[in-house]
Amino acid sequence: MHLVRAGAILGILYLTVWYGTPAGAAACVDYEPKTVTLTGTISAHVGYGPPNYGEDPLHDEKGTYWWLDLDHPICVNGNEAYDPYMVPERNVTSMEMVYEHAYPPHDEWVGHRVSITGTLFHAFNAHHYTDVLINVVEAHRIPND
Amino acid sequence: MTISGEWSDGGDAQIGQANQSPRAHGRGRQVVIQNPDGSTEIRTGGTISWRNNDPGNMHSGSFTAGAGQIGTNGVLAVFPDYATGYNALTSRLGSPEWSDKTLGQALHDWAPPNENDTARYIAAISARTGLSQNRTLGSMNAAQIDSVAQAIQHQEGWKAGTVSRSGAS
Numbered sequence: 217m218h219l220v221r222a223g224a225i226l227g228i229l230y231l232t233v234w235y236g237t238p239a240g241a242a243a244c245v246d247y248e249p250k251t252v253t254l255t256g257t258i259s260a261h262v263g264y265g266p267p268n269y270g271e272d273p274l275h276d277e278k279g280t281y282w283w284l285d286l287d288h289p290i291c292v293n294g295n296e297a298y299d300p301y302m303v304p305e306r307n308v309t310s311m312e313m314v315y316e317h318a319y320p321p322h323d324e325w326v327g328h329r330v331s332i333t334g335t336l337f338h339a340f341n342a343h344h345y346t347d348v349l350i351n352v353v354e355a356h357r358i359p360n361d
Numbered sequence: 362m363t364i365s366g367e368w369s370d371g372g373d374a375q376i377g378q379a380n381q382s383p384r385a386h387g388r389g390r391q392v393v394i395q396n397p398d399g400s401t402e403i404r405t406g407g408t409i410s411w412r413n414n415d416p417g418n419m420h421s422g423s424f425t426a427g428a429g430q431i432g433t434n435g436v437l438a439v440f441p442d443y444a445t446g447y448n449a450l451t452s453r454l455g456s457p458e459w460s461d462k463t464l465g466q467a468l469h470d471w472a473p474p475n476e477n478d479t480a481r482y483i484a485a486i487s488a489r490t491g492l493s494q495n496r497t498l499g500s501m502n503a504a505q506i507d508s509v510a511q512a513i514q515h516q517e518g519w520k521a522g523t524v525s526r527s528g529a530s
Contacts, residue, residue, distance in 0.1 A: 260476070267517065267520065271409065279475025314473040341420055341472075351470070
């Protein structure tokens with residue numbers, strides 16, 4: 217009986233450790249103004265814009281946007297006291313990249329693994345195609361990819 | 362999150378409680394507003410921003426809920442009338458957390474440039490308002506914030522469709 221109970225306790229402890237600290241788990245990152253560095257692969261996506269955001273594909277504006285497809289899903293801490301749109305997000309796998317200046321050459325970046333440093337903000341209007349977006353401050357290609 | 366394609370019905374029981382205030386939801390290319398008195402307003406056609414009374418095409422969230430939102434159309438907010446939606450847009454532009462952003466920075470966040478067209482939206486709004494991209498939103502007076510909101514509404518495309526009403530008035 218004691219052995220059964222001890223086994224059960226050990227099992228619970230094992231499960232607690234296993235699920236509480238999964239391998240590769242990282243702390244959540246923050247929205248702007250904090251800067252974060254994330255790694256992943258750049259992909260290109262067509263997004264429809266005004267006036268009807270894809271309801272009328274022939275006449276709506278459209279453009280190609282780059283997404284950072286993260287190596288591993290992340291979570292983002294909420295900060296709704298600062299900005300009501302900054303809600304917490306879990307399992308973020310891709311984020312639209314926002315370039316303040318011209319995009320770098322497509323062929324040299326799209327499809328390649330990169331390290332991106334920037335600030336995060338949450339989607340708040342129809343121009344935003346992922347739940348979380350990153351304003352790019354620095355981008356580096358990861359060699360041998 | 363999907364922005365293109367058919368908009369899903371987006372009735373939201375949390376926003377616009379029945380018998381207390383209007384509530385709204387998207388239905389294909391229509392928005393249906395149900396008023397507490399039992400009357401219904403159906404907004405058909407036009408642009409999405411017009412249908413939703415949301416000239417900034419803002420997402421539904423606690424910000425828009427606090428600004429008078431009565432429902433959703435997909436991920437977008439629906440407001441009871443143009444004035445409420447427009448006030449939500451100016452409130453967003455004039456909010457304290459945005460006061461240190463320059464007009465250029467704010468518009469990069471608002472409408473991220475795409476690969477082939479890096480700054481047209483921003484340039485169009487600067488030209489329409491006459492305001493420098495380097496001006497912070499916090500340094501603008503109410504009339505200048507209003508001019509930015511008007512320019513955003515223009516860029517988003519504000520085209521009226523048809524309104525049909527039924528039931529009590």
